Amino acid sequence: MTSTSTAPAPEPTLYIDGKWVHSKSRHTRTIINPFDNSAITTIDEACAEDAEAAIVSAKKFFDTSDWAHKKCAERCPLLQKVADLLQRDKEIIAEIETKDTGKTLTESRIDVDDVTAVFRYYAEEALKLDAEKQIAGEGIPETVNSRTVHDPVGVCVLIAPWNYPLLQICWKVAPALATGNAVIMKPSEVTPLSTIYLTKLLIEAGFPTGSLHLLTAGGASVGPTLTEHRDVDLVSFTGGLDTGRRIIQSCAGTVKRCTVELGGKNPNIVFSDCDLDWAIDNVVTAVFLHSGQVCSSGARLIVEESIADELIAGVVEKARHIKMGNGLNPESETGPLVSAAHLAKVEEYVKIAKAEGAKLLVGGSRPDPIAHPELSNGFFFLPTVFDRCERSMRIVREETFGPILTVERFKDGDEEHAIFLANDTKYGLAGGVQSKDVARAERVARRLRHGSVWTNTYGSYTPRAEWGGFGLSGNGRELGSKGLDEYIETKHMWTENKPVKVGWFKGQGPLLKPKL
Numbered sequence: 001m002t003s004t005s006t007a008p009a010p011e012p013t014l015y016i017d018g019k020w021v022h023s024k025s026r027h028t029r030t031i032i033n034p035f036d037n038s039a040i041t042t043i044d045e046a047c048a049e050d051a052e053a054a055i056v057s058a059k060k061f062f063d064t065s066d067w068a069h070k071k072c073a074e075r076c077p078l079l080q081k082v083a084d085l086l087q088r089d090k091e092i093i094a095e096i097e098t099k100d101t102g103k104t105l106t107e108s109r110i111d112v113d114d115v116t117a118v119f120r121y122y123a124e125e126a127l128k129l130d131a132e133k134q135i136a137g138e139g140i141p142e143t144v145n146s147r148t149v150h151d152p153v154g155v156c157v158l159i160a161p162w163n164y165p166l167l168q169i170c171w172k173v174a175p176a177l178a179t180g181n182a183v184i185m186k187p188s189e190v191t192p193l194s195t196i197y198l199t200k201l202l203i204e205a206g207f208p209t210g211s212l213h214l215l216t217a218g219g220a221s222v223g224p225t226l227t228e229h230r231d232v233d234l235v236s237f238t239g240g241l242d243t244g245r246r247i248i249q250s251c252a253g254t255v256k257r258c259t260v261e262l263g264g265k266n267p268n269i270v271f272s273d274c275d276l277d278w279a280i281d282n283v284v285t286a287v288f289l290h291s292g293q294v295c296s297s298g299a300r301l302i303v304e305e306s307i308a309d310e311l312i313a314g315v316v317e318k319a320r321h322i323k324m325g326n327g328l329n330p331e332s333e334t335g336p337l338v339s340a341a342h343l344a345k346v347e348e349y350v351k352i353a354k355a356e357g358a359k360l361l362v363g364g365s366r367p368d369p370i371a372h373p374e375l376s377n378g379f380f381f382l383p384t385v386f387d388r389c390e391r392s393m394r395i396v397r398e399e400t401f402g403p404i405l406t407v408e409r410f411k412d413g414d415e416e417h418a419i420f421l422a423n424d425t426k427y428g429l430a431g432g433v434q435s436k437d438v439a440r441a442e443r444v445a446r447r448l449r450h451g452s453v454w455t456n457t458y459g460s461y462t463p464r465a466e467w468g469g470f471g472l473s474g475n476g477r478e479l480g481s482k483g484l485d486e487y488i489e490t491k492h493m494w495t496e497n498k499p500v501k502v503g504w505f506k507g508q509g510p511l512l513k514p515k516l
């Protein structure tokens with residue numbers, strides 16, 4: 001959670017035109033540790049004038065330097081260097097991320113390893129773009145050299161959310177820089193600290209002045225300037241649906257490229273042939289990791305009737321024993337929600353679910369402050385399970401982004417109904433299919449209208465494969481080779497090696513006099 005003030009920031013946190021600077025507005029923001037509501041530090045709150053300065057710097061650099069015209073092979077060693085630096089400072093970064101987000105140190109370390117892999121992957125994948133693609137065949141004279149080449153898009157604004165701050169910004173910045181763009185990073189105002197640190201590493205790695213900018217600010221402070229500006233060529237956004245819609249509208253005026261990842265309401269189908277213990281572990285991990293603040297979390301359990309009661313009882317029991325605590329404590333299995341505002345949102349969804357008739361089986365509140373005084377200052381919320389959920393309920397249809405599992409059942413053997421329920425969402429980011437019957441699992445997985453589908457597991461990803469959603473989960477893809485394509489323009493070059501006169505206009509028509 002954060003709040004704005006005019007207390008000075010100890011160090012400038014805006015990086016514009018190769019310099020660390022304070023905000024022109026002199027406004028600042030206090031960054032809060034969600035574990036105990038204590039202040040971690042104070043950072044600059046950028047304003048529209050700062051955003052304008054970052055755009056001017058990025059545009060000037062993009063237009064006048066040779067950065068955009070270099071081969072990827074010349075830029076990619078810088079990405080490898082960033083990967084090395086991330087590993088060198090892994091423990092420092094993990095601690096920053098844990099204090100800022102509340103997630104466990106184990107998760108933060110995994111995030112650092114994951115983004116290291118992202119930088120290494122794009123350092124190699126981008127090299128493929130250096131090769132020109134020759135276009136030959138019917139309709140192309142032999143005297144012509146026809147080929148496609150790749151250019152960077154230009155000035156790219158990268159807007160990240162608070163649940164995976166380091167990871168989400170790296171998914172964007174690694175392909176954007178590999179392909180020669182000039183970037184302006186805007187982390188979430190709730191969790192900007194790891195992105196400030198990352199910026200220092202990118203500078204240390206040697207990315208040139210002007211290729212890199214950082215604005216720490218709330219969306220309202222700089223959002224419209226960044227997304228409406230005619231000199232911004234691309235906006236890549238990850239965050240909530242409502243904000244995503246606003247950003248797409250802002251980009252429309254200048255027809256800029258805009259990719260959005262907007263979360264999900266993800267089904268996890270469990271068939272009755274699963275080993276019970278295994279299925280309990282699968283369901284609990286899919287939904288309660290990082291207190292449910294995961295865009296792909298398996299928040300909707302869709303379970304075959306004959307296993308349902310036993311499975312749910314096991315899930316409830318396991319949920320009761322999840323060890324919540326300070327992410328810095330190695331014994332903690334999960335941390336708090338990210339902010340007081342988010343806690344209030346999750347509490348509101350519990351009220352809504354109860355009013356809609358869902359049956360609360362466990363959780364549904366903050367931990368008891370008498371039994372757990374160590375959690376009472378933080379934004380903790382108990383792992384929660386609702387049974388008797390109907391597809392029409394808001395708790396089933398809307399993303400709570402909290403530790404809340406809803407349960408829907410389907411009749412034994414009614415595979416079609418399971419698929420229907422799983423696809424009955426406006427979102428389409430991710431889903432799971434759990435069954436020992438491999439042929440059935442594959443059949444069902446193929447039918448799911450979701451961007452990532454896991455069979456007999458949940459949640460894994462690799463930088464080598466695309467990530468993104470169907471439906472209202474967004475457009476475009478991050479990661480994989482398509483994640484690189486988001487940041488390039490494809491240019492067709494047609495070169496005639498033996499020029500001949502075209503002779504279309506023969507000069508034999510009547511004299512066309514201009515009307516004066």
Ligand code: TXE
Nearest residue numbers: 160161187188218219223239240243261262263295399401
């Ligand atoms: O995100 P916002 P919020 C979902 C989740 C959550 C809900 C709202 O359900 O409860 O979104 O979260 C910046 N122009 N996800 O309100 O507002 C903002 O500063 C430009 C899903 O915290 O979408 C931040 O950097 N930028 C999700 C980023 O947008 C603007 C992850 C995300 O903030 C802006 C997080 C504007 N007008 C939440 N307004 C996922 N897809 O993984 C805000 N921002």
